[in-house]
Amino acid sequence: MKILILCGGTSSEKEVSIWSAENVYQSLVNTEYQVEMVDIARLTPYELCQKILCNNFDVVFPVLHGKPGEDGSIQGFLDTIGVKYIGSGVFSCAITMDKYRFKLVCKSLGFPQPDFVAIRSKDDVDLVFDFLKLKGFPLVVKPNSQGSSVGVSIVGSKDELESALESAFNYDPIVLVEEFIRGKEITCGIIGNREPIALPLVEILPKTKFFDYESKYNPLLCDEIVPARLKESLKNRLQELAISSYKAFDCRSFGRVDMFVDSYENIYLSEINTIPGLTANSLFTKEVKAAGYTFPEIVKLLVKQALED
Template identity: 35%
Template sequence: MDEKVAVVCGGRSAEREISLKTGKAIYKALKSSNIDVIQLDPQADNFHQILKETEIDVAFIALHGRYGEDGTIQGLFEIEDIPYTGSGVLASALAMDKVISKKLFKQEEICTPTFEVLNKNNWQNKDENLVEKLVDNLGLPLVVKPALEGSSLGLSIVDKAEDIINAIDTAFEYDTEILIEEYIDGKEITVGVLGNQELLILPIIEIKPKEGIYDFTAKYTKGMTEFIIPAQIDEEVYRESEKMAYKAYKELKCCGMARVDLILSTNGKPYVLEVNTIPGMTETSLLPQASKAAGIEFTELVIKILEYALE
């Protein structure tokens, strides 16, 4: 590959530190392949100046969360006419907004947990009748999370009605709009997808936290979660989960790569939770693990994603 690559990582979201780890792993992989590569952080004051002066041919976006996974940085590269990895502006924005993406899933008959949306402006008085309605409509336990955050930041699973207000307040620390959804008891799985038009569905991973839920700590603390590849689930359920992931990816108009997170109910019904358009890309992250199980080593995966950006 002769193109000059900029690995764009860091940024100013709550997931900055994870992004820096992702960027470092990608940079190292490209460097080992003798590719002309630099590392850029949008947080730097002179980011735009460096971007113009270095005359890069393609950007490998390794940003997580706001301003990187939500269509913002994609829009900048569109204006600068610089090819970039992953999904475009629209798909990135849709997937990042859990409320909008879940509405789209419902419209396209992609099974997703029943949910309610709450805006911060409507929550100032902490209406206890609203809490009662949430329990009536969705039951207990409930899942409460911000609409626009990743890495399970601000997420709570609530077992008791009296704890709902605290969970809502916690979610509102991260966003002005939050999602409250029914809790589906079952197995957490994730499906990696690669490609633009012709898609490669990677082996499904079953996620088993050793304690509690698969939250920020369980995701990023070594040894706290067991990953089973391929997931030990019924073959029919496995195929249905692949189909759901494929459809979610297509309906959101994703490109390059994504990771579709699902939960299987106790009777084996898959529910799509969300789509991550810029999943973690350290060598131990889920997408690289799934790729490795498919015979694609980390460096090969990184180059493949770059090639998708240049198609």
């Protein structure tokens, strides 16, 4: 069987994508599979199509973060040329990458989430100030379609708010301003298609102001406790929300659901990552280990599921 790993690209998360892809590659290279890794930034769409079809790859593994790999673009391309791939489909990737639309759907489905306001330009700042009157500082400012906390700020004053909005608009034409949830940040890895299972929860304790890009990929800047230090009833509620939201957005193969828990044990759904980080230090990788699997075992399982689905 021939497997092609796609990585890199042009997004702000391309380096993380390459680190993740190398970890996946090392898990497959000395197995019964023939595996190759390619940076999609080095090929035109036509060249990529030729490479996949002319070399008869059986499965493609998009290990891509941000656009175009995590927003449904690559998935639509692979659907068009009729090639099986690991991970969620076009709809799941597109809607979960678009934080604003994701939140609107969550609201309609009754999934609890932090209150927010979306703005499309700096001229909409009055909406933010109205929201501020209701929620107060601190607030979370984030671009609509970035991952790894790129462009995200926690603001505690009006002076910080202006620079945070400017930073977020550098990444996306839509910016979200959310209420800040005081409590624990919890993430839950999911594996499976029609009957997904939840991996052990991770409790995230950043040593920086919040779980930003640097603390996500520098183990010295964050403590990640697996399994999370929570009572069983709360763990069960978190895992149930993770699975129900994963299924509601028609995710498949694997993913990671990020949540918050406040001091009253209220749970808030933050986002779903359809292609979570797969580096040796990534949250998903740590959850796999805590569940008693090796990383190569999970990668092989994902390949098997892609062929069966």
